[in-house]
Amino acid sequence: MTKTTAGFNKKSFISKLKKNDFVKNRGRYVLLLPSIIFMTVFAYIPMIGIVISFQNYDPVAGFFGSPWIGIENFKFFFEGSEWLQVTLNTLYLNALFIITGTVMSIVIAVIMSELKSKMFTRTTQTLMTLPNFVSWATIALFSVAFFESRGIVNAVITAVGGESVSFYSNPDVWVGVFVIIRAWKGSGWGAIIYMAAILSIDKEIYEAAKIDGANKLRCIFKITLPLIKNMVVLMTIMAIGGIFRGDFGMIYPFVGDNSMLYPTTDVIDTYVFRALRSFTNYGRAAAVGLYQSVMGFVLVIFANKLAKRYAPESAMF
Amino acid sequence: MERTKTLKVMKTKRNVSDRILLAVFYAFATVFAVLCLYPFLQVFISSFADEVTLTREGYKLIPSKFSADAWKTLFGSNEIIFAYGLTIGITVVGTVVSVIITAMAAYALSGKALKYRNFFNFLYYLTMLFSGGLIPYYILITNYLQLKNNLLVYIIPAAFNVWNMFLLRNFFNDIPESLIESARLDGASEFVTAFRIVIPLSLPALATIGLFTALSFWNEWMTSMLYMDNEKYYTLQYLIVRMVNNVSAASNAGQSGLPAGVVSVPANTLRLATAIATIGPIILLYPFLQRYFVAGLRVGGVKG
Numbered sequence: 001m002t003k004t005t006a007g008f009n010k011k012s013f014i015s016k017l018k019k020n021d022f023v024k025n026r027g028r029y030v031l032l033l034p035s036i037i038f039m040t041v042f043a044y045i046p047m048i049g050i051v052i053s054f055q056n057y058d059p060v061a062g063f064f065g066s067p068w069i070g071i072e073n074f075k076f077f078f079e080g081s082e083w084l085q086v087t088l089n090t091l092y093l094n095a096l097f098i099i100t101g102t103v104m105s106i107v108i109a110v111i112m113s114e115l116k117s118k119m120f121t122r123t124t125q126t127l128m129t130l131p132n133f134v135s136w137a138t139i140a141l142f143s144v145a146f147f148e149s150r151g152i153v154n155a156v157i158t159a160v161g162g163e164s165v166s167f168y169s170n171p172d173v174w175v176g177v178f179v180i181i182r183a184w185k186g187s188g189w190g191a192i193i194y195m196a197a198i199l200s201i202d203k204e205i206y207e208a209a210k211i212d213g214a215n216k217l218r219c220i221f222k223i224t225l226p227l228i229k230n231m232v233v234l235m236t237i238m239a240i241g242g243i244f245r246g247d248f249g250m251i252y253p254f255v256g257d258n259s260m261l262y263p264t265t266d267v268i269d270t271y272v273f274r275a276l277r278s279f280t281n282y283g284r285a286a287a288v289g290l291y292q293s294v295m296g297f298v299l300v301i302f303a304n305k306l307a308k309r310y311a312p313e314s315a316m317f
Numbered sequence: 318m319e320r321t322k323t324l325k326v327m328k329t330k331r332n333v334s335d336r337i338l339l340a341v342f343y344a345f346a347t348v349f350a351v352l353c354l355y356p357f358l359q360v361f362i363s364s365f366a367d368e369v370t371l372t373r374e375g376y377k378l379i380p381s382k383f384s385a386d387a388w389k390t391l392f393g394s395n396e397i398i399f400a401y402g403l404t405i406g407i408t409v410v411g412t413v414v415s416v417i418i419t420a421m422a423a424y425a426l427s428g429k430a431l432k433y434r435n436f437f438n439f440l441y442y443l444t445m446l447f448s449g450g451l452i453p454y455y456i457l458i459t460n461y462l463q464l465k466n467n468l469l470v471y472i473i474p475a476a477f478n479v480w481n482m483f484l485l486r487n488f489f490n491d492i493p494e495s496l497i498e499s500a501r502l503d504g505a506s507e508f509v510t511a512f513r514i515v516i517p518l519s520l521p522a523l524a525t526i527g528l529f530t531a532l533s534f535w536n537e538w539m540t541s542m543l544y545m546d547n548e549k550y551y552t553l554q555y556l557i558v559r560m561v562n563n564v565s566a567a568s569n570a571g572q573s574g575l576p577a578g579v580v581s582v583p584a585n586t587l588r589l590a591t592a593i594a595t596i597g598p599i600i601l602l603y604p605f606l607q608r609y610f611v612a613g614l615r616v617g618g619v620k621g
Contacts, residue, residue, distance in 0.1 A: 021432035027507025028425040032437065035422035038477040042457070043444040049453025059460055063453075108349065111342045120343070124350035126607060131353055133599050133606065135536035137557045141592040142360050144564050144585075150375030152359065168565045188353060215331040216338050241446075249539070256562030272451050282452055289450025297447045 053287035066283075073287035082271065083288075090246045090267040096179050097247075098239045102232065104187035109194035109228075110220055128188025139185065140253035147177075171264040174255075178265070182250070197231040198224055233311040241303040244296040246270060268292045357596075364388070364590040368583035387586035396548075397556065397591060404553040405598075407471045408534040415534075416527050418477045420485060424511045427489035428497065441479050458544060470544045471552070475534065481526045488522035489515055528606050535598065553595050560588050 017023050048063065053073050055066040077083050108128065115121045131139070146152045147167035154164040167173055201224065209219050246267025255261045255270070268288065275285035359378070363371070364387050366380030374381065391397055422441075426434050448454075464470040492515060500510045516523065541555035551559075 046449030
């Protein structure tokens with residue numbers, strides 16, 4: 001490296017310029033540019049725009065021209081009782097989804113990896129992963145045929161002597177309904193990652209256990225499950241990081257604006273959406289969004305700490 | 318002698334228990350697979366039910382009277398056909414744009430070429446952990462970018478996907494560095510290297526990303542709900558969401574979702590037919606999707 005001692009040295013300026021990464025790798029930076037612009041506009045400007053949660057937002061004045069009002073918007077949200085309900089609903093539903101999804105996926109993965117017939121495995125796996133590719137909107141429309149007052153489910157219930165359930169006005173059934181539908185839709189797909197983990201287990205371990213007289217069930221509990229533990233921990237930690245994010249894409253198609261179902265199904269995301277639509281005050285709605293983002297971020301950090309302690313190789317950063 | 322005997326007994330015992338277990342496993346796999354398929358079949362069959370009979374008798378495993386009215390109405394409905402075409406258009410254009418921009422960024426950040434790559438990795442990664450939330454985003458799109466009621470709102474805000482970028486970057490990282498370096502030494506520019514060497518070698522990865530991107534465009538409806546006032550510009554999926562919400566609202570208002578009496582439009586069966594029609598392309602693409610399942614295994618690989 002040459003150091004210019006006095007004044008402007010053209011030669012060293014050029015050589016310096018050539019060493020500058022933005023000049024040296026200009027081709028790559030050009031390729032990167034569209035996504036940098038994209039991220040600035042669609043991720044970082046909204047992040048800055050979150051300042052409106054401390055403002056009485058005025059659309060004409062914009063993100064920085066609106067009057068500042070401190071934490072009034074947050075007070076409005078936290079003084080009501082709804083914040084607790086939507087937060088608890090979000091956490092409760094997501095916790096149930098994580099537990100049932102993980103258990104179902106592991107059960108399917110273990111079972112599928114024990115099957116001998118290739119043809120059978122491939123066919124059943126095709127069917128099990130199919131629902132994952134269909135949108136929640138379509139599945140919600142499917143569900144009409146099952147949940148309507150004279151739908152399939154009620155036909156079955158009345159056939160076995162039960163009393164028909166009116167799904168669209170009974171909030172209590174929806175926690176169970178969502179858990180079941182979600183397991184139906186996602187666990188076949190979720191099993192794939194665990195199946196890969198099981199496939200990578202050394203076959204000699206099973207051979208050795210067999211010679212020692214262990215039966216299949218014992219092998220599953222003593223070999224398979226302990227050896228995929230890390231993967232389970234990793235996936236669970238990633239899921240915990242997202243536990244504050246309500247699944248708007250799933251819940252809204254089913255529930256829509258049917259307020260009778262809100263007591264169990266209203267999550268932070270559906271609440272924010274309604275706030276956007278009905279409040280004229282964007283600042284208040286944004287405050288709820290900020291609360292969710294901050295809590296979510298804290299949980300990701302927390303989940304990562306957990307990962308570092310219990311499964312160091314699965315920590316994200 | 319005694320010992321081999323007990324061993325033999327143990328072995329047969331084990332074989333029996335293993336056989337029973339295997340039978341249970343086969344049964345479970347069969348039942349679950351059938352349960353996964355059943356709703357599709359049920360809806361498909363019910364879409365061919367006669368509307369009046371369906372209204373009178375409710376849904377049945379096999380309808381007592383068949384009719385193709387729903388499908389005739391579907392293909393005669395301008396609204397649905399237009400939405401179908403629009404959604405196909407958005408999916409094709411959006412996927413091409415998104416995959417190109419995502420692949421460009423993934424290539425730029427792959428390998429060890431960029432001195433500041435870690436800074437950019439962090440910048441991109443952070444957006445997966447923290448976001449400004451819906452409201453500032455909504456204000457950005459409607460007030461600042463003026464994309465409300467503009468078809469570009471389907472494409473531009475979805476033109477890049479961080480998650481896919483990291484997946485693709487990891488694929489690119491697996492390409493031997495020496496291959497890229499020797500091309501560069503031979504005088505190939507970054508663009509030539511990217512398009513002649515890296516991309517042809519990563520076609521399976523690109524196909525995977527492409528298929529998943531296409532699927533997310535195809536299944537998109539929130540954009541219509543938030544940014545479109547004109548019903549003409551609704552995507553197919555949003556038409557569906559509105560259909561479900563109408564049923565839910567109708568039963569909430571105390572009526573049955575099935576209106577009594579003779580109906581001129583086969584509303585219920587039309588809904589089912591529409592649902593089947595939207596998954597048509599997915600079923601067609603499914604064999605291709607399935608080939609690339611392995612890509613789904615790389616979820617854990619999105620490390621900075």
